[in-house]
Amino acid sequence: MNFKILKLAGWGNYLPMECPVYRPEKEREVPVVMASHGSALVARGMGRSYGDASLNSGGIISSERLNRFIEFDAEKGVITAEGGVSLAEILDIAVVKGWFLPVVPGTKYASLGGAIACNIHGKNHYAKGDFAEYVLHLKLCLPNGESLDCSAAKNAEIFWATCGGMGMTGYIERATLQLIPIESASLGCWRVKAENIEEMVALFRENATNSDYMIGWIDHFARGKNLGAGIFEKSNHCKLTDGLPLGKYREKPPSFSVPKFFPAFTLNKYSMALYNRARFCGIGKKGATMKRNFFEFFHPLDALKNWNRMYGNNGFFQYQFIVPEGKNAAIDMRNILQLIQDSEHFSFLAVIKYHRGGKGLMTFPIAGFSIALDFPAGEKILGLLDKIDEELCRTGGRIYLAKDARAKPGTIEKMYGKNFREWKKIIKEIDPQNKMDSAMGKRLGFHE
Numbered sequence: 001m002n003f004k005i006l007k008l009a010g011w012g013n014y015l016p017m018e019c020p021v022y023r024p025e026k027e028r029e030v031p032v033v034m035a036s037h038g039s040a041l042v043a044r045g046m047g048r049s050y051g052d053a054s055l056n057s058g059g060i061i062s063s064e065r066l067n068r069f070i071e072f073d074a075e076k077g078v079i080t081a082e083g084g085v086s087l088a089e090i091l092d093i094a095v096v097k098g099w100f101l102p103v104v105p106g107t108k109y110a111s112l113g114g115a116i117a118c119n120i121h122g123k124n125h126y127a128k129g130d131f132a133e134y135v136l137h138l139k140l141c142l143p144n145g146e147s148l149d150c151s152a153a154k155n156a157e158i159f160w161a162t163c164g165g166m167g168m169t170g171y172i173e174r175a176t177l178q179l180i181p182i183e184s185a186s187l188g189c190w191r192v193k194a195e196n197i198e199e200m201v202a203l204f205r206e207n208a209t210n211s212d213y214m215i216g217w218i219d220h221f222a223r224g225k226n227l228g229a230g231i232f233e234k235s236n237h238c239k240l241t242d243g244l245p246l247g248k249y250r251e252k253p254p255s256f257s258v259p260k261f262f263p264a265f266t267l268n269k270y271s272m273a274l275y276n277r278a279r280f281c282g283i284g285k286k287g288a289t290m291k292r293n294f295f296e297f298f299h300p301l302d303a304l305k306n307w308n309r310m311y312g313n314n315g316f317f318q319y320q321f322i323v324p325e326g327k328n329a330a331i332d333m334r335n336i337l338q339l340i341q342d343s344e345h346f347s348f349l350a351v352i353k354y355h356r357g358g359k360g361l362m363t364f365p366i367a368g369f370s371i372a373l374d375f376p377a378g379e380k381i382l383g384l385l386d387k388i389d390e391e392l393c394r395t396g397g398r399i400y401l402a403k404d405a406r407a408k409p410g411t412i413e414k415m416y417g418k419n420f421r422e423w424k425k426i427i428k429e430i431d432p433q434n435k436m437d438s439a440m441g442k443r444l445g446f447h448e
């Protein structure tokens with residue numbers, strides 16, 4: 001099978017690289033490519049991981065054309081599809097039948113295979129856990145070309161090394177997913193101002209048992225005792241009589257595309273401060289209620305095609321870290337936010353979520369709070385992120401590999417500890433010849 005050399009990057013557009021890309025059309029072609037290609041390969045879905053997880057100058061198997069639905073049981077809400085089917089496509093056929101994805105990331109343009117390989121989480125992680133918990137089983141093409149059915153009950157070791165395993169255990173050909181029932185395509189939301197990180201944390205804890213989803217936006221410009229101030233939002237699915245009828249749900253294509261050569265200087269400290277001021281005024285201590293449809297609630301960024309170009313040609317880093325739940329959670333986050341503020345680096349967006357422990361060896365969430373931040377890429381920011389990594393290692397926190405483009409290998413071992421070592425052992429067993437690898441795998445020493 002032929003490949004094409006393409007210049008690719010992760011969503012952060014940091015350090016693009018030329019990669020030979022195979023685009024098989026049939027599942028049976030995947031093992032053929034694996035057997036015949038001379039060097040290690042990695043799968044690539046929709047390229048929405050921010051760093052180098054789906055890049056490989058040695059070779060890539062794209063799931064772009066392996067994107068068929070196999071079966072949808074609309075009575076039970078069980079769907080089977082190939083790894084290249086997007087979450088948008090699943091929502092398109094499921095919502096009108098009264099079913100919804102149990103775990104939804106901030107973009108619907110992620111593939112089923114990518115969602116499993118990153119074991120993604122949503123705004124409901126504290127209650128519903130991660131994506132893999134709803135994968136009933138999956139079919140994996142192992143590095144030796146053999147097909148393997150696995151689930152939490154069958155070949156469980158490989159299943160849990162694959163969910164969150166960043167494509168290193170093989171190619172996910174198809175998966176069967178349990179969906180959750182819904183009555184409408186809207187959510188009832190309540191937003192309130194949090195005066196600082198301590199209040200934000202308290203709001204998450206207080207509302208965890210009465211909310212389907214919770215999220216907070218931190219005003220990165222609030223200082224001193226107000227550090228970590230922002231808006232907290234909790235939301236619940238609307239009932240049939242309350243929300244947008246399911247039949248009215250249709251995936252909307254993006255309405256506007258950011259041009260290729262967007263001037264990066266427009267995103268500077270001053271424009272970010274203005275944006276933050278506008279965003280955080282207007283919501284008071286009493287709070288405000290509103291009804292929002294799925295598009296506005298789950299995927300506001302998807303309305304702007306190629307929004308990642310706003311950071312210019314050098315790209316950007318998304319840095320998502322998590323600190324453990326406990327009495328020090330707010331202090332740990334305060335310390336990190338302070339480190340960032342002292343460094344005079346600012347993030348356009350700062351999103352905070354609440355998590356329970358995740359399943360899977362390399363799954364990102366532990367029980368705790370995560371914050372995701374976007375920084376323009378460059379030499380200067382690297383030192384700051386290394387410093388935060390050290391702080392996380394000290395406090396038992398970690399970073400999310402699906403967002404990472406720059407961490408050092410020793411750091412990941414410290415953060416993921418014995419899970420990382422166990423995972424590497426499993427990879428060695430199923431892939432003794434290192435047939436799967438990615439730019440991330442090489443950078444972080446997954447095969448060492």
Ligand SMILES: Cc1cc2nc3c(=O)[nH]c(=O)nc-3n(C[C@H](O)[C@H](O)[C@H](O)COP(=O)(O)OP(=O)(O)OC[C@H]3O[C@@H](n4cnc5c(N)ncnc54)[C@H](O)[C@@H]3O)c2cc1C
Pocket residue numbers: 011042043044045046047048049050053054063083084104105106107109110111112113114115116117118119120121122123165166167168170171172173301402438
């Ligand atoms: C705007 C935005 C918001 C986001 N919000 C969230 C969020 O809320 N929560 C969250 O958890 N993540 C979030 N993400 C990250 C994103 O959801 C995940 O990285 C997602 O899994 C990417 O899917 P993809 O198809 O683009 O995978 P890619 O980026 O192409 O690949 C990601 C990894 O999956 C592997 N992979 C892909 N397909 C396969 C396959 N068929 N078999 C084996 N391995 C495969 C690749 O090798 C790679 O290691 C967000 C990303 C964006 C851009």
